[in-house]
Amino acid sequence: MDITTNRLIQIQWDGPYVINDLPKLKNEETDYGIYQIYGNHPVYGHDVLLYIGKADYQTLGKRISQENWLDTNDSNNTKIYVGRFHGSNTPSEIEWSIEIDLAERLLIYVHKPAYNARSISTLRDIEFQNIHILNWGDYRSLLPEISGLRWTSKLDNLEYDIYKWM
Template identity: 55%
Template sequence: MKSYNVRLIQIDWTGPYLLKILTIYAGRLSGESVPNESQRANEIDLAEKLLIYVHKPADNSKNLNNIPDQDLQDVHILNWESSRDLFPEISGLRWTTRLDSSNYEVYSLK
């Protein structure tokens, strides 16, 4: 897993990514138990994939067909503070195929 400083150095900071207006917010992971380093890296990777998939699919078009649908189904991102351009809540359930085959009963008026 690459550290944030290594990953930030790899970004092309020209064009829309002007360094002078960059603000970085760090998130936290939560779950039923403390993950080991490998699990934590995987959770961060899945959260990043879902964030990019939802907010900037055109910037990541080469990976749109490689989104791990099954793995993302249980990812839930809450962005309660300083959300800026990000949605306050993102659910893998909404952005994957998990609910595609669900049958919903439509209310009928009597």
């Protein structure tokens, strides 16, 4: 079993933004990626991670504005954090889209935001075994590092011995 080959996805997080800042997030060259929504939840409390979404083939500003975050019980305190992907070179549009999709689904699965309930329960195991996400910048409540090795069954049957002095 090869456990060393990983697909590294690096995300640079920026924020917080508010709903009125959405026009600023429409740069057609860079504003694609993942976003987090923070706000008030009747069970989980104030200023908590509510939702993780993706902007793929449309800008973050356009995608977030399509959702109705103004219609919450405290929309004046809704905070948005945006994650832009970075690396040594920009991948093809198709590859970039695949990375956005994989990152969104693994982030949702691991962090379980309240408003992503449909996406929390399952993860297609084999697809995520070699994914490794590094969150940089203002990633807020997200874990700084997420590995598919930890969140899938890839290591479940790995035989190992407890270290001991010889």
